[in-house]
Amino acid sequence: MTDEPLAPGLYLVATPIGNLEDITLRALRVLRSADRIACEDTRHTRKLLDRYSIATPTISSHEHNEAERSGQLIAELKNGARIAVVSDAGTPGISDPGMVLAAAAIAAGIPVYPIPGASALLAALVASGLSTEQFSFVGFLPPKAGARRTALEDLAAGLSRPTTLVFYEAPHRIADTLADVEMIWGPDCRVVLARELTKLHEEFLRSTVQDVRNQLAARESIRGEMVLLLDAHPLSATAANPPSSLQAHLAKLEKSEDLTEKDALKRIARERGVSKSELWRELQRERARGK
Numbered sequence: 001m002t003d004e005p006l007a008p009g010l011y012l013v014a015t016p017i018g019n020l021e022d023i024t025l026r027a028l029r030v031l032r033s034a035d036r037i038a039c040e041d042t043r044h045t046r047k048l049l050d051r052y053s054i055a056t057p058t059i060s061s062h063e064h065n066e067a068e069r070s071g072q073l074i075a076e077l078k079n080g081a082r083i084a085v086v087s088d089a090g091t092p093g094i095s096d097p098g099m100v101l102a103a104a105a106i107a108a109g110i111p112v113y114p115i116p117g118a119s120a121l122l123a124a125l126v127a128s129g130l131s132t133e134q135f136s137f138v139g140f141l142p143p144k145a146g147a148r149r150t151a152l153e154d155l156a157a158g159l160s161r162p163t164t165l166v167f168y169e170a171p172h173r174i175a176d177t178l179a180d181v182e183m184i185w186g187p188d189c190r191v192v193l194a195r196e197l198t199k200l201h202e203e204f205l206r207s208t209v210q211d212v213r214n215q216l217a218a219r220e221s222i223r224g225e226m227v228l229l230l231d232a233h234p235l236s237a238t239a240a241n242p243p244s245s246l247q248a249h250l251a252k253l254e255k256s257e258d259l260t261e262k263d264a265l266k267r268i269a270r271e272r273g274v275s276k277s278e279l280w281r282e283l284q285r286e287r288a289r290g291k
């Protein structure tokens with residue numbers, strides 16, 4: 001470990017995702033020597049700082065004030081300050097504040113230093129047993145059912161080779177997300193649910209999506225922080241290229257499954273997680289545009 005004083009600049013410091021031992025010597029030195037630590041939640045970070053007897057002043061910089069706060073911090077950085085940025089857990093900027101400040105610092109010509117360490121995405125990926133050759137980090141899917149389904153369908157349609165998809169997911173949404181995954185990639189698609197990484201109740205469920213759904217359904221409750229990984233393969237040509245318009249989708253269902261327009265609309269509404277009336281309006285708009 002060097003005793004050299006910290007150079008001026010912005011330091012993006014990774015902190016533990018559960019186990020407080022998961023922090024590097026360099027991260028501790030930077031946190032100790034910085035002029036200030038910009039935290040997502042100062043009270044949360046205080047626990048980590050207390051554990052390592054670090055008394056550096058903190059300032060809050062979270063999702064809601066990052067843009068405004070970055071102006072103030074950039075002014076300090078221009079005057080030669082050494083500012084460390086931490087989020088509540090893991091690597092700042094990964095589904096967490098940090099990106100706005102880093103971009104603003106780069107634009108202002110201020111040195112930006114990564115201080116690598118824990119991130120739930122890599123911890124889950126390397127222990128998942130799924131391929132790490134090509135993976136794609138998606139982060140959180142949209143919370144609303146229809147938008148989530150569309151996002152997953154877009155991901156499926158965009159795959160040209162097998163890819164491990166990595167999602168952050170909340171416990172109260174995981175069952176619905178897995179149901180969507182099964183609908184798109186089928187019941188035998190392999191998934192890994194990595195829960196409570198580095199913590200006392202760390203758990204990996206590695207199986208088919210159908211089996212993982214059954215395992216979760218058998219539990220009284222689903223808790224904890226989790227990463228979902230999916231062994232995603234490109235779908236067959238027809239499935240990977242969904243009909244380009246609602247009218248085409250309707251026509252396909254009417255023909256291939258002998259459904260009436262009403263029943264086909266009902267099916268699509270259910271699949272997309274939107275109301276029939278919403279879909280009906282979309283159909284009218286398409287017809288008006290002559291699509």
Ligand code: SAM
Pocket residue numbers: 017018087089090091092093094095096118119120121167168169170194195196197198199225226227
């Ligand atoms: N910046 C963090 C990182 O580098 O991993 C991620 C922050 S994001 C707001 C929080 C999400 O990360 C959680 O909802 C969960 O999906 C995932 N996560 C964080 N800690 C985790 C853990 N110990 N085990 C499993 N997933 C975790």
